[in-house]
Amino acid sequence: MQAVVLAAGEGTRMRPLTANTPKPMLPVADRPLVAHTADMAIEAGADELIFVVGYEADAVRSYFGETYRGAPVSFAVQEEQQGTADAVSAAYEYLDGPFAVLNGDNLYDEESISTLFDAAPSIAAFRVGDPSNYGVLSTDGDSVTDIVEKPEDPPTELANAGAYVFPAEAREWLDVPLSDRGEREITDVVARVIEERSVTAVEVDRWLDVGRPWELLEANEWKLDEQTRRVDGDVRGDAELRGNVVVEEGAVIEPGVTIEGPALVRSGAHLGPNAYVRGATMLGENAHIGHGVEIKNTVVMADSNVPHVSYVGDSVLGHDVNFGAGTQVANLRHDGTEVKLTVKGDRVSTGRRKFGVVAGDGARTAINTSLNPGVVLSPGATTTPGESVTRDR
Numbered sequence: 001m002q003a004v005v006l007a008a009g010e011g012t013r014m015r016p017l018t019a020n021t022p023k024p025m026l027p028v029a030d031r032p033l034v035a036h037t038a039d040m041a042i043e044a045g046a047d048e049l050i051f052v053v054g055y056e057a058d059a060v061r062s063y064f065g066e067t068y069r070g071a072p073v074s075f076a077v078q079e080e081q082q083g084t085a086d087a088v089s090a091a092y093e094y095l096d097g098p099f100a101v102l103n104g105d106n107l108y109d110e111e112s113i114s115t116l117f118d119a120a121p122s123i124a125a126f127r128v129g130d131p132s133n134y135g136v137l138s139t140d141g142d143s144v145t146d147i148v149e150k151p152e153d154p155p156t157e158l159a160n161a162g163a164y165v166f167p168a169e170a171r172e173w174l175d176v177p178l179s180d181r182g183e184r185e186i187t188d189v190v191a192r193v194i195e196e197r198s199v200t201a202v203e204v205d206r207w208l209d210v211g212r213p214w215e216l217l218e219a220n221e222w223k224l225d226e227q228t229r230r231v232d233g234d235v236r237g238d239a240e241l242r243g244n245v246v247v248e249e250g251a252v253i254e255p256g257v258t259i260e261g262p263a264l265v266r267s268g269a270h271l272g273p274n275a276y277v278r279g280a281t282m283l284g285e286n287a288h289i290g291h292g293v294e295i296k297n298t299v300v301m302a303d304s305n306v307p308h309v310s311y312v313g314d315s316v317l318g319h320d321v322n323f324g325a326g327t328q329v330a331n332l333r334h335d336g337t338e339v340k341l342t343v344k345g346d347r348v349s350t351g352r353r354k355f356g357v358v359a360g361d362g363a364r365t366a367i368n369t370s371l372n373p374g375v376v377l378s379p380g381a382t383t384t385p386g387e388s389v390t391r392d393r
Helices: 033-044 057-064 084-089 110-118 168-173 186-196 213-226
Strands: 002-007 048-053 071-077 099-103 106-108 122-127 135-140 143-149 158-166 200-203 207-209 240-242 245-247 258-260 263-265 276-278 281-283 288-291 294-296 305-308 311-313 340-343 346-349
Touching (some): 033 099, 033 110, 099 110, 106 213, 110 200, 143 186, 158 168, 158 186, 207 213, 213 281, 281 294
Parallel strands (some): 002 099, 048 071, 122 200, 245 263, 276 294, 288 305
16 A cells, blocks of 8 residues: 655744754654654555655655665655645655555554554544544544534544545545635545545544644653663763663763663764753754753754753754753743743643743853743854843744
8 A cells, every 4th residue: 555644844833943854854762753654654554655745855855765664765746835635636646546644743653553554444533622623523433424624513522633544536536625724625535535435433542743842842752752772872981871761873971971761862972971861852863961961851953962061851952052051941930830832923832831942953052041941042043141031032
């Protein structure tokens, strides 16, 4: 079966992390987000991958190449962002039989995706408390009887979880009209399939739509917890690794370091001496965490540095970020309420009592900078020595 993996979006809600990187290529544990989707598709039985690309497409092309895990790979270009059905229709010329469609920025439990493939034609469903912001499924037993997009009065709690297996003839049903939102909705294609065929609803046990920075943090928490302890790098002196920790070949852990898993130290990273890493933390390739630094439940992307006596908790640092000596990240409000973050100009709750900062690529803090919970540093942003940053920079 062919699997169409949607990876064309810019990810504006993930800014500033997507200023130079397409959202599907942001790191989740030891691989890009979209690679988890591709891996699940192959393990479920896909024998060909078709990636729909757009924003910063070369990053996806260079990672997957012409074959991935033995499966041939093709790339279809979505010229304009006009909805999910429009994205799938970009792959029209490559489709020649039943095909799966998976969002490249979603995570699922692997067993559910295998069940989805076996139950074709099928659609993934996930029970949510308030499904009004989703496509909502109505069912008779396991069979889908209807789907409606973002209803004010949802008929069920079954949200469309954005994974499908379509019959071959659905290739000819992709050219749907624009909706009131100005998009070509995949739900219109699903509705046609429901009319023509019996469609199975497959309830997934776990699903995460990774659209905003705190969801990238949650995705890493999920996948780091699934890794198996492995130490291939250079662990020196009295450094102590506790629990589920992976140290890749080429990484260096200096004396005095304590790492409490789940944690991943990627190739070329240098940690310590006397640093403390805990929680679900991913340290990217060639990252440098120095003396007296504490990193907790944080994603530090490739080539970033927190070199001297700093604290960073519950945060996401992009590529080539540098935190000056004594930089302190606050990750908890005094009033104990959920931390808010700016998303497309609006302050939005992260749903988390503890959340630190998001730093875009190339951001720099000066010595003894303090960063308040929910602060966003744009790519290349800087601070001054001793500054307390309470607003986005």
